[in-house]
Amino acid sequence: MREAMAGLRGAVRFQAPLAEYTSFKIGGPADVLVEPADPEDLVQLVAQASAQKLPMFVLGGTNLLVRDKGIRGVVVSLARLRSIKEEPGSVLYAEGGVGMPTLISYAIRRSLAGLEWAAGIPGTVAGCVVMNAGTRLGEMKDSVKAVRIVTPTGTVLDCPARDLIFDYRRAALPAGIVAGVWLQLKPGVRSDIEKVVKDYLRYRRDTQPLTLPSAGCVFRNPPNDSAGRVVEAAGLKGAHVGDAEVSRKHANFIVNQGHASAKDVLALIRKVRAQVARKTGVKLELELKVVGQA
Numbered sequence: 001m002r003e004a005m006a007g008l009r010g011a012v013r014f015q016a017p018l019a020e021y022t023s024f025k026i027g028g029p030a031d032v033l034v035e036p037a038d039p040e041d042l043v044q045l046v047a048q049a050s051a052q053k054l055p056m057f058v059l060g061g062t063n064l065l066v067r068d069k070g071i072r073g074v075v076v077s078l079a080r081l082r083s084i085k086e087e088p089g090s091v092l093y094a095e096g097g098v099g100m101p102t103l104i105s106y107a108i109r110r111s112l113a114g115l116e117w118a119a120g121i122p123g124t125v126a127g128c129v130v131m132n133a134g135t136r137l138g139e140m141k142d143s144v145k146a147v148r149i150v151t152p153t154g155t156v157l158d159c160p161a162r163d164l165i166f167d168y169r170r171a172a173l174p175a176g177i178v179a180g181v182w183l184q185l186k187p188g189v190r191s192d193i194e195k196v197v198k199d200y201l202r203y204r205r206d207t208q209p210l211t212l213p214s215a216g217c218v219f220r221n222p223p224n225d226s227a228g229r230v231v232e233a234a235g236l237k238g239a240h241v242g243d244a245e246v247s248r249k250h251a252n253f254i255v256n257q258g259h260a261s262a263k264d265v266l267a268l269i270r271k272v273r274a275q276v277a278r279k280t281g282v283k284l285e286l287e288l289k290v291v292g293q294a
């Protein structure tokens with residue numbers, strides 16, 4: 001394991017508690033968590049870890065439930081790959097670790113429209129491509145022009161959007177780590193862009209439990225319906241296991257009221273699915289990604 005870390009310039013933390021790296025504030029340790037210093041450091045890490053045959057997992061941490069015994073192998077955070085560059089033709093290139101809120105603020109300052117739909121999504125731009133993150137106003141696939149991927153052997157591959165397949169809250173990309181994303185935006189009027197963003201943030205504050213740790217929506221919306229509606233219709237608002245609770249504000253959020261474990265959240269998910277299936281006939285599927293060892 002230590003050979004794979006040799007010569008890296010970024011941060012390397014052994015036995016890193018992943019609860020500190022997830023919006024749910026839940027999760028056991030990573031054997032090792034690495035924050036590459038820059039794209040070259042990321043390439044070096046991937047090449048060395050694959051030479052050692054170490055499993056790798058990359059996180060932003062906002063759509064994840066990490067199980068209580070954590071993740072074996074190397075967990076990569078792109079928290080230090082945060083630069084944004086403007087290119088001709090209203091294109092932004094964002095390194096994979098740029099947070100969506102930062103990217104939206106940048107686009108507003110440059111009077112570039114097209115990302116307003118994502119206001120309030122806390123993930124990284126790379127995580128948002130992988131998940132094809134979206135809201136009722138739009139989704140990631142509307143703006144992605146190309147992605148830069150570091151393949152499992154450590155080569156850098158730039159893929160245009162036409163080679164990627166986007167679907168509801170998922171994308172099929174070549175294997176590897178998304179190290180950067182080109183976004184095609186359009187010239188806009190700064191005050192108009194700002195207004196849409198502010199209105200959407202207010203709507204989120206009014207309808208979502210943003211003051212408690214969560215991983216956003218837990219279930220995918222069933223066809224022509226909303227998961228929050230069916231969970232609420234099954235009488236599950238406020239249902240809990242330990243400190244994991246179905247939010248009283250938005251029934252498709254599970255919140256961590258303090259010391260919830262992954263085991264608590266998974267037990268609550270099972271309870272919600274069973275009760276929803278019994279009362280409404282709907283089989284809910286997870287949007288949340290569950291990873292690591294129980």
Ligand SMILES: Cc1cc2nc3c(=O)[nH]c(=O)nc-3n(C[C@H](O)[C@H](O)[C@H](O)COP(=O)(O)OP(=O)(O)OC[C@H]3O[C@@H](n4cnc5c(N)ncnc54)[C@H](O)[C@@H]3O)c2cc1C
Nearest residue numbers: 059060061062063123124126127128130133134177178216
């Ligand atoms: C309060 C709140 C509100 C939210 N609202 C929304 C919403 O409105 N719409 C929405 O779609 N989502 C929403 N989310 C969920 C989440 O922010 C998105 O799914 C986001 O796309 C996840 O990005 P992430 O960087 O945190 O990725 P993670 O959650 O860490 O990872 C998601 C998946 O992507 C993979 N991944 C992450 N980074 C990379 C990379 N660089 N290269 C390759 N694979 C990678 C991971 O391995 C994992 O499989 C919300 C979450 C919260 C907490």
